[in-house]
Amino acid sequence: MAEVSTTNTAQHDVATFTILLDGKEMEAFYQVLSLSILKEVNRISMAKLVIRDGEVADKTFAISEKNDFIPGKKIIIKVGRDGNNKQFFKGIITRHAIRIREKGRTELQIECHDEAIRMTIGRHSRYFNNLKDNELVDQLTSPYKLKSDAEQTSLKHKELVQHHISDWDFLLLRAEANAMLVLTDDGTVKVFKPNTKAASVMEVAYGSSIQEFEAEMDARYQFKNIEATSWDYSNQQLFKTESSTVQFNENGNIPGSDIANATSPDKYFVHHSGHRLEQELQSWTEGMMMRSRLAKIRGRARFTGFEGVHPGDMVKITGVGARFNGNACVTAVKHDIADGTWETNIQFGLDPRRYAEQHNDDLDDRSAAGLIGGIRGLQIGIAVQLQSDPDGQDRILVKIPVIDNAAQGIWTRVASLDAGSDRGAFFRPEIGDEVIVGFINDDPRDAVVLGMLHSSAKAAPIKGSDANHEKGFTTRSKMHISFNDDTKTIKIDTPAGNSITLDEKESKIEIKDQNNNKVTMQPSGIKMESPANIDIKAGAALTIAAGTTLSIGGPSISIKADANVSIEGAVAKLAAQGPNEITGLPVKIN
Incomplete structure (x- = not known):
């Protein structure tokens, strides 16, 4: 144009x-x-x-x-x-x-x-699946009967989560993540990337059209290079992307990359601890670099009322010196009419702070929903009582010293590895144990014991080592369940000496009691040992079979049956070093 x-x-x-x-x-x-x-x-x-x-x-x-x-x-x-x-x-x-x-x-x-003001009222939570951010704009604006005009984005998200935030704030955050700006224009929500290569729609010049003008150049928010990282859990390493340039025509005669030498580190680091794809990180760094360059020169100009300029347009500024002359991206237009006169004010440049930094109070709901003073982060607690929950909710009484060290504390739910109706993992701290406590919605009335803590005062039963072969569980009375990854051994034992050992290294399973009775299963066979008697009793038949030889030995052997006794073999031999006695009524020898 x-x-x-x-x-x-x-x-x-x-x-x-x-x-x-x-x-x-x-x-x-x-x-x-x-x-x-x-x-x-x-x-x-x-x-x-x-x-x-x-x-x-x-x-x-x-x-x-x-x-x-x-x-x-x-x-x-x-x-x-x-x-x-x-x-x-x-x-x-x-x-x-x-x-x-x-x-x-x-x-x-x-x-x-x-x-579009209706989009700012109320907080919403919902899931979005398999959609691009421009499609998200359509879904967010549709309930308000607004028109959507969003530029195409490339990344399709498998899932996006909106959590307790207004539709407007969610839209702004997603637009910023894609290096885009948002404009509400008479019932239409426009989402677009600034096109600084476009022709200017007007010219304002000092000495003719400009009535008021101010501009500033700020080096503090100019970056040489922005690097973003996130955690790739599929490969157990960091995703990394960076941006050092952006398609952006700057006004003035000093590029932002040159100004950045005054204050910027060689790399400005941002990170997300979750699993964000490289494409999403790339959009993030490009958006931050675009905002940085838009923030290089910020200012305003006032002139006689003009209808042909809108946010997102380019305006040519002349006559204000080489530092500020050139095409500037308009980010706001204000028309003032009074006493028959009409003046237009334009703003160029952008606040260097990201949307979340500018509107943190609006984005984050109050702790405990504003119903009570919130408590942030995790807190240390001491277990006081494990029984007699007054509400019958399986809670325990925990004292949080920083709240009131002299009081009994508050009834607290206990997190578990598994929990359900009449099932689950059931491990509670001992009275006096140190526990770590979290709070639902930061409300000090809704406490949850997340786990227990060892220290020098309450030492762990197994000393820590970098090899980390040993793991297990030890009760108050010194009953143990232990795992050893080095010997590939699992052992369950009691203080009196009862134990079961599964030993893969020695290829054996051993069961032993405190009376020195022992059963050993190993490659050579099964061995049963007892310093006293061994009784084997079956309510029905008892069958003992051997693949080769079955040997029964002892100082005295007695075989007795209330009915028939039958001994058969291909060859039978009955011998004694003393007398043989065969009795019966009658005795038959064939």
Whole structure:
């Protein structure tokens, strides 16, 4: 587009405007003292009217009492010259106020916002699956009956989670993550990357069109290189991406990369501890670099009212010196109309702080939902009582010394490896044990014991080593379950000496009791040992079989049956070193 100036072609040069309320033109006798319209990237567009209202004699504000400016009414504002007006703003009335000034001046103040203001009200939580960020914009704006105009993004997210945040804030964060800006424009939400290579839509020059001007160059937020990292758990290493350049035409005669030498480290590091893909990290660093360059020169210019400039446009600035001359990216446009005059203010450049830094209080909900003073982080607790939960919720009583070391504490739930109806892992601390406590929603009334802690005062039963072969569990009475990865051994034992050992290194399983009874299973066979008797008893049949030889030996052997005894073999031999006695009634020998 060819460059244009702010030349005014109106015959009488009188600023005029038209205001429509729910589609009907505002009463002609209403005296509008001033009118301003502001459209700015990453903010909801707004307009403000100041109307003469209020009569001290009647003790009333007649216009205020009418239904014309009730919050929620739709409003359209058209601005121009000599009655040739064009739409500059469309939205709803959001604020209605009256004011009595000194010397009796009274007025009605009306504030309006783009209908996208509804996106800022209320916090929402939901899941999004298999969509791109431009598709997310469509889904976020659709419930509010807003039009969506978002540039295409490339990365398709398997899942995105919106947690307890307004739709507007979520949209802004996702736009920023893609190096994009957001503009609300008469019911349309536009999401776009700044195009600094575009032709300027107008020229403002010192000595002709510029009425006021200020600009500053700041080296503190210029970076040489931005590196982002996240954790790739599939490969157990860091993802890394970096950006040192960005497609951005800068105004002024000193590039941001040169200014960065004044203050910037060689690399500016940002990191995300989760699993973020390299493509997402790349968009992140590019967005930060784009914001850095947009923040290099920030300023504003005021000139005679001009309709042809909008946020996102490029404006040519001349006559202010080589440091600031050139095409600047417009990030806000404000039109002020009063007393028949119309002035336009433009803002160029961008706040160097990211959206989350500027609006942290809005993004983060209050601790404990603001119902009580919150408690942040983990706290140390001491187990006081394990039984008699007054509510029957299987909680334990825990004292948190930093809250009140003299008090009994608070009833606290206990996290477990597994928990369900009549099942789960059941390990509770001993009374006096040191525990670590977390808090649901940072509410000190909703405490959860997350685990127990060893220290020099309460030493672990196994000494730590880098080899870390030994793991296990030891109870208060010194019962043990231990695992040894070096010997590949699992052992369960009691203080009295009862034990079961599964030993893979020696290829054996051993069961032993405190009476020195022992069963050993190993490659050579099974061995049963006892210093006393061994009794084997079966309620039905007992079968003993051997693949080769079955040997039974002892000082005395007795075989007795209440019915028949049968001994058979291919060859049978009965021998004794003394007398053989065979008795029966009768005795048959064939």
